[in-house]
Amino acid sequence: MRQILLATALIALPVAAFTGFNIQQARSAGIHANAPGLGDLTRFATIIADVQGIAAKGDLAAARDRIKDFEIAWDGAEAGLKPMDPTHWGMIDQAADAAFTAIRAKSPEPAAVSGTLAALQATLVNQAVTK
Amino acid sequence: MIPASIEKPDMVPVEGLARMNRVPKVTIDFWLIKLMAVTMGETAADYLAVNLGLGLTTTSLIMAAVLIGALVLQFRQKRYVPWSYWLAVVLISIVGTLVTDNLVDNFGVSLIATTIAFTLALAATFALWFASENTLSIHAIHTGRREAWYWLAILFTFALGTAAGDLVAERFGLGYLATGVLFGMIIASLAVGYFFLGLDPILGFWLAYIFTRPLGASFGDLMSQPAQYGGMGLGTVITSALFLGAIILIVAYMSLSHDGEEDAALN
Known part of the structure; x- marks a missing residue:
């Protein structure tokens, strides 16, 4: 004791x-x-804008390759980024998961891909603007 | 006359190895390599799940299978063999990290719930270990059953250390640097307790074992995180490779110097 x-x-x-x-x-x-926010997310938003451009041209295989760069950068920064604002980080992470699922489907639906990418981009840009 | 060995089958001398401690003595290089194994566990788990694109679930299943193989090897040694022991620790570190990541990311269990659950699991392990063996000594792990208790406790310390470290870093908004400082202070305090205040060596050992998990993870993050978030920007690949190299060097040194082997007289 x-x-x-x-x-x-x-x-x-x-x-x-x-x-x-x-x-x-x-x-x-x-x-x-109290409100550090996630800071500058431009480098993530830039990749997603790129993915959106590629997907819009209909090359979903190339879009799938490009979004991998986002995934590696995003996951590689988790330990530094997440504690700054766990709630907003979680929102982006969920939106990213939805986009990964849509783009990595066996036969991806163009509408689902562009929809989830737009949603992901919105959470990324939103973070940067509100903070 | 009934030989003593029938009453205590655990103690039958098998080629003189039966009473040898199967796990290392706790020395400076023990802690050094443990800390690096932890760091590597964290970065390697990330690398496998994301960069190789295996996903969390597949990575967890593969690593669990590899760990089981390594433990089979380790249990067969019947004595302390550095490469086999530390291979098992590195793999337990990776699997322990993945278990917590899975619970949180795939099953949506909160970090508070995992921290409490693993605390209880670890406490239950120690209670059952003591009930079964009448000691929690890490200097007399010379039966398969004691070794099983030892590795089970180690698995839970890794899972608990991961959950508690992430909880502190995320819930309380501390970055990995502040988390590292906090856990470093706790370990220093436990060391003072052990060296000067008569803290029980076994209790102190297991507590330090838990807290070196988040400390090692902070080191890993410090090295792998992008400079933008205060890290050195080495990424998970280089960080894992650096630590793996250092671990191999120290294990080679331990094998040659026999540092870490328990003196026979102590058993």
């Missing part, structure tokens, strides 16, 4: 110190800490 208490104290102490320091920092940084 003494050991459990000791271990709890040993974990609680740095957590408390860290939390206190964080709150202090957030105060001095003002409102910035």
Whole structure:
């Protein structure tokens, strides 16, 4: 029992110190800490605009290759991006999943592809504008 | 006269190996390599699922099969063999990460729920381990059953460490750098407890084992994330390759130096 208490104290102490320091920092940084947003998402929006252009020409195979670049960039930035705004990140991620599913279907529906891509682009642009 | 071995079949000496500890002594390079195995687990899981385009579900099934193969190898050794032991740790790290990712991404289980569930699973593992063996010592893993408890506990520490680390990073809006600092402080505090305040070595070991998971993941993110988000921009491929190389070097050193083998006298 003494050991459990000791271990709890040993974990609680740095957590408390860290939390206190964080709150202090957030105060001095003002409102910035509360609404950091996802920041500049241009590089993701650019790829999706590209995919939309390719898909509009009817080359869905090339569009499928191009959206892979988005997927790698998006997933590769998850750890940095997601904590900045988990809710908005989740919205984009869901929209991206829908677009992947549509474009990777055995026989993709052009309407579904353009619809999900437009929805994904809207969430990306929306983030950049509102923040 | 009944030989003692009939009453305690676990302790039958098999070519003098039966009482040898099958897992390593906890040394500096133990923690170093554990931390790198964790980092690699995180980046390699990402790489397999996304870059290779296998998807989360397929990746999880393949890696689980590979892990089972590695564990079969490890259980057959009947003593501590560095490459086999650390191969199993690296694979458990990858599978532990994938288990949590699957629960969260595919099944929509919240990180709070996974954190609580894995805490309970780990506590239950320790309770049953103690009930079965009367000890949680990691210095006397010399039967197949004890080794099974050991690896089960390790699997849950990885899953718990992943869930708790992601929970702190996401729910509380801390980036990976701040998360790394926080878990680094907790581990330093546990070290002070162990060296100066009489913290139980076994308790301290398992707690540090849990917290090195999110610490290692933060290191991995720091190296792999794009510079725009404060990382070094190495990407998951180079990060995984760097750590794999370092792990192989240390394991080779451990094999040659016999560092990490438990002294026979201790058993």
